[in-house]
Amino acid sequence: MEIKLRPYQLSDVDDFMEWACDDQVIRTSRLRYYTSREDALDYLKEVAIPHPWYRAICLEDRPIGFICVKPGSDHQICRGQISYALGSKYWNKGITTVAVKLVISSVFEEFPDMERLEGFVNVEIKASQRVLEKAGFQKEGVLRKYVIVHGKTIDVIMYSCLKTDQTN
Numbered sequence: 001m002e003i004k005l006r007p008y009q010l011s012d013v014d015d016f017m018e019w020a021c022d023d024q025v026i027r028t029s030r031l032r033y034y035t036s037r038e039d040a041l042d043y044l045k046e047v048a049i050p051h052p053w054y055r056a057i058c059l060e061d062r063p064i065g066f067i068c069v070k071p072g073s074d075h076q077i078c079r080g081q082i083s084y085a086l087g088s089k090y091w092n093k094g095i096t097t098v099a100v101k102l103v104i105s106s107v108f109e110e111f112p113d114m115e116r117l118e119g120f121v122n123v124e125i126k127a128s129q130r131v132l133e134k135a136g137f138q139k140e141g142v143l144r145k146y147v148i149v150h151g152k153t154i155d156v157i158m159y160s161c162l163k164t165d166q167t168n
Contacts, residue, residue: 002060003095003099005099005102005103007049007056008055010041010044012063013040013041013044016063017034019063019086019087020034020040020085022088025085025087027150030083030147030149051070053080055103057084057096057099059095064090065084065086065095065096066084068082068084077113077114078116079114080107083119084100084131086099096131097134097135104161105166108163115162115163115164116162117161119137120147120156120157120159122149124154132161133159136165136166138160138161142155
């Protein structure tokens with residue numbers, strides 16, 4: 001089972017829709033449901049492809065999810081934020097943990113000013129907490145009533161991984 005990360009391409013739209021329209025993925029993430037192939041193509045064209053670090057999580061070169069790092073700017077250039085989602089039929093197989101480790105192995109080199117990578121996880125999603133912990137992130141604390149997901153304000157756990165964590 002070979003897991004790779006690569007930029008999305010427009011030709012990935014059908015694979016993208018397969019996992020991005022998965023009800024379980026939508027329910028446990030901040031993603032929205034794509035109502036049509038054109039809607040998904042617009043997302044790939046306008047958001048995923050031009051993003052500085054938005055990658056397909058691929059199994060045998062087929063996208064089964066995404067992983068993204070949003071780099072900070074100005075006074076926040078020292079940090080970035082990681083987010084990810086994976087098709088539910090691939091959950092609990094260690095795939096996301098491998099993907100996060102792949103990100104860590106390269107993102108600090110690709111963004112030399114970045115010293116800190118942050119992840120925010122819904123307190124109720126234990127599997128995603130384990131992903132970050134297995135990848136070497138440190139739990140920093142709970143941010144109460146931090147973000148609205150599907151109309152409900154939720155608590156999140158903040159995790160971080162420092163550039164210096166990788167050299168120790």
